[in-house]
Amino acid sequence: MEKRSRSFRVLSVFFALFVLFLYGPILTIGILSFQGPQGGLTFPMNGVSLHWFRDLFQEQSVGDIWGSFRRSFALGFMVMITTVVVSVLGGLAFRKRFGGATVLFYLAIASLVIPSILVSLGVGLIFNQLGLPIHWASSGFGSQLTWTLPFGLLIMFAVFNRFDKSYEEAARDQGASAWQTFAHVVLPIIAPSLLGVALFGFTLSYDEFARTLLTAGSYNTLPLEIFGMTTNVTTPVIFALGTLTTIFSFCIIAVFFVAVWFMSRRKGKVSDAGKGMV
Template sequence: MDGSAGIPWAPATTRRRRFGHRARSRITAWVLGTLTVIFLLYQWLPIFTLSVLSFSGENGGTTFPMNGVSLHWYRELWEASVMGDFKPPLGRSFLLAVACAVTTCLLSVAAAQAMRGRFRGHDAFFYLILLGIMAPGLLVGFGFALLCRILGIETAWNTTAYLVHVSWALPFGFLTMLAIFNRFDPRLEEAALTLGASRWTAFRRITLPIVLPGVIGTLLFGFSLSYDEFARSMFTTGADITLPLAVMAQLDRQLTPELYAIGTATTAASLLAILGTTATLWLLRRR
């Protein structure tokens, strides 16, 4: 029995403590929520500003005040009449990002699965994968291009740039899958194996559905990190440039709201992809 049960003021003291704890929790939640909103506004305000300026009129500039409101620069972007055709670099960036996302996903899941076995040399393997994050992007791209030149390999967006992008995105996907597998209960797999399932069947029917949110996360990491990568693409893409290189090249020539339009369009597409992924995960969880 609680020694304070016979003391008349004990219940009132306990209620006051609970009330104080709830009040502190609410204040902490409001403070952290406010700081989060301020940080998000600080992060997204420049993008929102560019999005507004992308709807300038035909004679509009790249700064405020806006000269009219229209979709003129989006039409120019599609017709490629002012700054050149952005559609080929956009297509290359999209295909490269998709290939990088799929490769990153497969290698991340396989590497994280291997790390669960604690094989000999797993520590060296772990830090070897993380080298993609530690090394500066410009040095990686320049060094890889120099190596290709020594070996007589021609740089191209779908070969050399693809390999460099995978080396950049793989550590993020790998760390994501490690975090997912650290919360995974291995007894679920052991139960399936005990009941006669093969390792592939146990992975496909038990493991993969549980870690599916992490797998989708690695896909998003691979796509987003490859799609807007500039530093590692500068020396490894070759003659057929990707979208980030095309945008940066245009900044040295002429700055028009058309650049804002392409930035707004790609940002909107990324947000739609994230919302679609979130909706898919929500439906899977409901099932």
């Protein structure tokens, strides 16, 4: 085996420390959530128990956690479906030339860089002034789309830049209609990348805080509920909740990766589907 240079060793250590920096804190609260009933927010561990997880499952002990989880899950699902459909349509539109394409592109980019609190404040104000009820499924849903759609669109750009147009031409030469070409040729090819868009749509919505702060109405989503807890809960129950929802996020990510892997394996060739996700 080739001997690696000194820079490789130094940078490996740097990278390992970076990964530790990324994951260390979350692992720590994972451990601390198993504190004994008398345990506090920091080490040392005061015994080991499932006390704080049990606490979470007891109704009304610390707010409406399960209700907020259900809402966040439903909202994440809505945002995911909408992001995939709207981004694919947008991606298809940008393959052709159309009037206003540049404006729409810059709007999407602006959507990424404009501070979230402005979206939150502005949407809240509009709904108030129009007399519309503020609700996570209406105002909250729309606000979150301003964060997930640009990511979806950028992924679609990456996908269509790599797309081999000759597949479509072949289909058209064989007499396939525009819809048949899309449904039977384009869609199956881009499907693994759509899972990437879906992953962004769901997870970014599920964890979104700033954009839902003023647009969720009287029913909190999970991140809002957790933030509320930080001001008045001083027991490891908040670590238990953090651990559970992080495990949930990891599971969602894993499901998407397995699905991508499975789909590209079925296609029988190594695809660059994973690239669309990054």
